[in-house]
Amino acid sequence: MPFNERRAQILDVATEFFAENGLAGQTRQLAEKCGISQRLLYRFFPTKEDLLKEVYNREILGAFKAVWFVELQDRSQPMAVRLDAFYRDYLQSTLTRKWLRLFLYASLAEANMAPDYIAAIVMQLLETVMREVAHERGVELPEDPALLREMAWTLHGAISHYAIRRHIYQSSLSLSEDQVVTMHVRVFLAGFEDMVEVCSGR
């Protein structure tokens, strides 16, 4: 098998493998899953650490779509539609079992694998959501960016936690993903003015 093809195959299998077995999964088992000898892995990746890093970069950091930021700010659509569309897609394409497990394993193992890059993206997301909803509602937002972000976490955290319940704890499966998204988005929008008022007045 040609170099690049094999390498891609290993990365694919490794992603699945480490997501399921944790970052401590053994290279011999991984090789077996790839249908190759353990030794061959080391032709493509100098160390296990390098393989893990590449899996992480490809799967975790590559999961955010720039188009989301554009679509979230498309004011020709009502915010309810934008948020609904975004979180459906986000839940389907990013908050998957594979992504979540890798992300959690990495976060638990290394104190600062997740934060840096992710934090920046998510922060921007949170601020965008707040800005857009506030604009649509003609609401004045408080200054404190930390408070602002915490407000957006009301929605983002609820949906993220739903994904964790679903994929890590394996519960909360009786409603469909779309139903849950719609509910959380509606609840967030319905309580938005109250939330801003409550948070501003302290």
Place this chain on the structure above:
Amino acid sequence: MPFNERRAQILDVATEFFAENGLAGQTRQLAEKCGISQRLLYRFFPTKEDLLKEVYNREILGAFKAVWFVELQDRSQPMAVRLDAFYRDYLQSTLTRKWLRLFLYASLAEANMAPDYIAAIVMQLLETVMREVAHERGVELPEDPALLREMAWTLHGAISHYAIRRHIYQSSLSLSEDQVVTMHVRVFLAGFEDMVEVCSGR
């Protein structure tokens, strides 16, 4: 050192140790942290598995206070006060770094370590919250228990996810825990009627 005292000490150290290093942490390192030989561990726990099980039972399953259910249903207090008090305590005493890390490591490793018992407790919690708020507001709730629980998850998930951000991802640290709890509780209560209406009407 007497048997029971030593055993208790090992359990304490082991809880901290496995929370930080994952369930795959090595018995030799654990023994060193206890200040004893590795061999001695095996006088108290037949296998590492048994030690892990005991840590899990003591630390994870024992973290829920029965009194919470009583206090949440104390209708002499307004719901805002009850929820605020409950979630402050819950965040402080259960959703700690130690508890969360152990819980996540266990959930990732074993498909059904968390669910069974925890799920039952949390479900009851969610239903209690919904029932009490609905009673205070004089609101009629929809029938579907899954939908009902998902509504309560709006609050419970947001706070749980805040704890994960704080203790696992190590972000969202600029606001105090109490501030965040108060905010989420207020937002939940402010949007409650809207939420129920929105969820009932589908």
Place this chain on the structure above:
DNA sequence: TTATTTATTCGTCAACTGACGACAAACGAA
């Protein structure tokens, strides 16, 4: 003091684990 139990350690086994040197097989170009 002596006997007996209890607490604790030493040393080791067998299986595992990441890493790698050496060698074989396949393949294509000259």
Place this chain on the structure above:
DNA sequence: TTCGTTTGTCGTCAGTTGACGAATAAATAA
């Protein structure tokens, strides 16, 4: 064919790792 490059495997090394038999030290009872 021939030769070099690429793809691949075998076997092994050094360091781990859970587990445990046997010996030792300390405490307690007689």
